Each structure stands twice: as structure tokens, then as C-alpha cells.
Amino acid sequence: MSGDYTLRGLSVPESLDQLHDLLQQVAEEHESVEATDLMLFETAVIEIAGNVVEHGRPHGNVAWTFDLAVLPDRLAAVLSDDGQAYDLDEEQMADGRWAMPEDTFAEDGRGLALASVALDELDYQRTGGINSWTMVRLRREVAQP
């Protein structure tokens, strides 16, 4: 996907700050985008990117490309990386979404679930040695006072 914004680099923790900064830039350059839409989109992007940082192999040496487009009806992004394929736990899927951990006091396992509920579309594909996460949030109408 070619987008309005592109970021390339290694999937290391420091790159997450670059993603935060990029989304801040999007907010400043697209004032018409609802703050809630961008906030939830940013939440999902950081979860997916954090997942790649944590689980991407070879660890610390996975190159990624992030493309983001601001469209009239949606925010869309694709995060692609050249790491190994992910072994996703499909059992955690329900109705096309990842479920929250059953244990309220679990200390991990919420990332994909949180990204799922923040987005309208979350899709993972492995094609030609490249992992691609597609993230879409439909822009909500602003309620007029």
C-alpha cells in the first residue's frame, strides 16, 4: 500500500516513539479527523508494532515499513516486516477478533485483542516472505451539537 505517510526502520522499541511522533504529525495535519478515531487508531498501531518488536525474529533485526493513508471515510495502515512468519494462536479468535484473556489479572495477552476492538478491520497475511498487518478504522461522524 502506498500511503500519505511512510516510516521505515528496524522493529526495535525505540521505533515505537517514531510511530507515536508520526501519528502526532497526522493529527496536526488532518484536523478534520476525530480525536477519538486517531487515538484508537494509534492504540492499535502501537499494539501491532509492539507485537512485531516483541515476537519478530531474528529479534532486533527485523526491518519494517509502515504506510498510513488518511482517506475520507477511513484511516488505513499496513505494517510490513521481513521477519519469520508469526505463529498466531487462532484459538484466541472469536468472530474474527482476538479475545481478551479470561483471567482479569493476566499480565499479558491483551495486545491483539485491544487492537481488534480499536479497529474495524485487522488482518494478517504472509506473502512472499513478508508479514503484513492491515489496520483499518472507519471514521465516525461527528455528532453536531
Added chain:
Amino acid sequence: MSTIEVRTEGRQAVVTGPPRLNMTAAPQLREVLAQTVAHGSPQIVVDLGGTTFVDSSGLGALVGGLKTARQAGGDLRLAAVSDQVMTVLTLTSLHRVLRPFPTVEDASREW
């Protein structure tokens, strides 16, 4: 440089959250909370007034701190949460156990 500060007063402590509580800051917060409880202050208020963003690793650190605090007879409460933090707490249903209070002062009453 640490952006997580701790003020202790007897069994009570106020821990100031980092600007972005993501996977770069979460391990440090987890360690600070564990040390605070270990040093005898299990009644912890995490002041998130300066924290604009939390992710699932940050939530994990807070849940870990909550469990450690409760095991020591205390609790962990959140204060001054941002819109993003409140939204994430609600989406994960964690607002039921990580109770958000408007201010540090409100959170510090009636342990």
C-alpha cells in the same frame, strides 16, 4: 534518565507515570512498583496525570503492581487518567480492578 518518580510516606506511595507507558517504559514501572511494595509501601497511587498513552504492556505492569500490592495487604489505584488511558482501561475491562480516581488526593483517601 528515569521519568518515573516515587514519593513515599509510611505505607503509602505516589508513583508518577512516564509520558508514554509503552513497552519501553513498562519494565521500569514494573520494577519501581515491586521495589516500592518491597520497601514497605503497598498502598500505591499511580499518578497518570502526565501519561498520555498506555499500551497492553503498560497495563500488564500496572496489573502486576496491583497483585504485588494486594499480596502485601495494600492496593494500587490510578489517578488523573487521560482519555486514552480511560478508553483502554474500559476496552479491556480493567477499570474494574484498576480503579481510576480524578486526583491523587481523591485516590489517597480511605485505604
